[in-house]
Amino acid sequence: MTQDIDLETVIRARIRGLRLARGWSLDALAGRCGLSASTLSRIETGHRRIAIDQLSPIARALGTSIDELVELTSDEDVVIHPRRNAAHGHTTWLLTREDEPNGLVVAKMRITARRPAARPGVHPGHEWFTVLSGTARLQLGERVLVVEEGQSAQFSTMVPHALTALDGPLEIIVVFDREGRRAHLDPEKGHAGPTTT
Template sequence: MTQELDVDSTIRQRIRALRQSRGWSLESLATKAKLSVSTLSRIETGSRRIALDQLVPIARALGTTLDVLVATAGEDVVIRPEPVDLPGMTIWKLTNEDAVNGVTVSKIRYDSATAPAPSEARIHQGKEWFTVLSGEVQLKLGERTYHVVAGQAAQFDTLTPHVIWAVNGVAEILSIMDHEGRRAHHGDRPS
């Protein structure tokens, strides 16, 4: 019985943490999960027993899986990122969906031989921070271009048109994006 209560408590905490990391109110998640606000509130506070037919729409609305919601604390904490190859870059996502405050940490390798400086800057909601692990990159923010080398970092509001690319070969960065930045850069934008 104690183990069941621990799992139940973990699920409740994860639902609340994921909802809050996205900046969503109870009303917002309830609407997305097609549940009443009072039902969701009672689930989060422990006043109502959690049912599978409620967890599925909650997980779907949060953009996660049942596995993530019900994973026990003793599970593997090691992240084994799979590379995602895009033209001129490879991305390794280093955080899980339930990362602290909804941020995404990624290692990105840019290759100037396969992708010259992009011609089109992007703009979207969010904040981004990166540090150059090796090589050198150019960061174009609006009309200004910054040269960032290994050991240096940059942070910026992504409402400024921006683009990053490697110069003189291969460069690797460690990037941290908030929830909105992750949605834009990792292709899971709302339709």
């Protein structure tokens, strides 16, 4: 399969398919995930963009995970191979192709590093992540924020930033824009995740 696959179209179809497979109305799913039925309807029909912080409660209500909702598969890419960076304490699984036409890359990351980089990174753009398990320590300039399981964060990457695991391994779904993709996933720079920035 060589045609481009639109990630949001895939997510919308999976949400609707899982809801219908359970025999649930929009109201039934709304009651389980804390969103309104009209919001869910607009998400399913493409009249509203899907926000990353909406994915977690929808996935949980449908009995699935965020990474299963966003995973793109094709005849060419059946197996997703992890990219390990032992020096920086993380492993990355790309859930979208790096050449996505909209420029966004979705990845699942497992972070074990507990010490922030010597110098937090700075680059143009924005980043978003949702914590699947564990607790994240997000340094933004002088501030240190704790982001717990089920919570999301988004921030300008022009602010010096570093992301590490607070207590034990951390698993996140992260969305990089074009600039973030270059900063974190460029193999020539040896980057493969937010802990290296």
